[in-house]
Amino acid sequence: MSHLPIAGTWRQCPHCQRHVHQLEWGQLQICPHCGYYLRLTTAQRIQQLTETFQSLPEITAATPFAFPGYQEKLAKAQQKTGTTEAFTAGIATLNQQHFLLGVMDSHFMMGTLNTIVGARLRQAITAAQTQRLPLVLVIASGGARMQEGILSLLQMNTVLAAYDALNAAGNFTLNILTDPTMGGVSASFAFAADTVIAETGATIGFAGKRVIEETSREPLPPDFQSAASLYAHGQLDAVVARPDLAATVTQLLQLHQRK
Ligand SMILES: [Zn+2]
Incomplete structure (x- = not known):
């Protein structure tokens, strides 16, 4: 069957349904x-x-959580993404700017916040503070990870406390x-930065739209929880298209350089 395309080279666009070759998706996946x-x-x-990009020493779990099926889910996510958890941080450079970059990955159990992600976030925040570097977080998360229960929720305030200390230090x-x-991430540190921007088309909120509609029994506007709508209501400093993001980050870091 040599006339069939190689597996993984074509991917259907979830929006326009067209089949797009990986070369056409490009590095930015547009x-x-x-x-x-x-x-x-x-x-x-x-x-x-x-x-x-120089990764920080990787924090991993000392004792696994016993929630049924959780270890299998973690193993599957690690295999799928090639990362050990939903958050990775390191010291980065871009156009002569040095900064601490942290990235959440929605492909890893929907980027959910758990004890390890929380510990790694605090590690990144502390590293930025001790090394006097700006902190840039790319956030993508469905909220707190339910398999770790209240310990996931605890990360909301412990990360936020570390974040506040960094802001107070002037980084x-x-x-x-x-x-x-979404969820516990948007309700804690997502909006705590000096500058909060969003990528075009991002959905940002607390509870999901369907849950709110079912609870309130009221139809919601079509742009509800969209980056554009949040910007229009003053919740964001800017909405930036993906191809412009690197230039925007560079410009913001240059503007806030320490003398
Ligand atoms: Zn499309």
């Missing part, structure tokens, strides 16, 4: 027909926003909200 953005992996995001902080930024 549909050439309708402009739809596929969600980027950790490696793709690091490639987009850095020239060099520049920039959060880039990408699709999706």
Whole structure:
């Protein structure tokens, strides 16, 4: 069957339904027909926003959680993404700017916040503070990870406390909200940066639209929880198209350079 395409080379666009070759999706994973953005992996995001990237020492779980089926889910996510958890951080350079970059990955159990992600976020925040570097977080998360229960929720305030200390120390902080930024992540550190921008088309909110509609029994506007709508209501500093993101990050880091 040599006339069939090689597996994985074509991918149907979830928005316009056209079949698009991986070369046409390109490094930025944008549909050439309708402009739809596929969600980027950790490696793709690091490639987009850095020239060099030196990972911080990797924190891993000392004792596994016993929630039924959780270990299998974790193993599957690690195999699928090639990363050990939903958050990766390191020291990055881009156009002569040095900064601490943290990336959440929606491909890893929907980028959910758990004890390890929380510990790695605090590690990144502390590293930025001790090394006097700006902190740039690319956020993509469905919220807190339910398999770790209340310990996941605890990360909301412990990460936020570390984040506040960094802001108080005067380090520049920039959060880039990408699709999706939801739940306990949007309700804690996602909006705590000096500058909060979103990638075009991102869905940003707390509870999902369907849940709110079912609870309130009221239809919601079509642009509800969209980056554009949040910007229009003053919740974001800017909405940036994916091809412009590296230049925007560079410009913001230059503007906030320490003398
Ligand atoms: Zn498309």
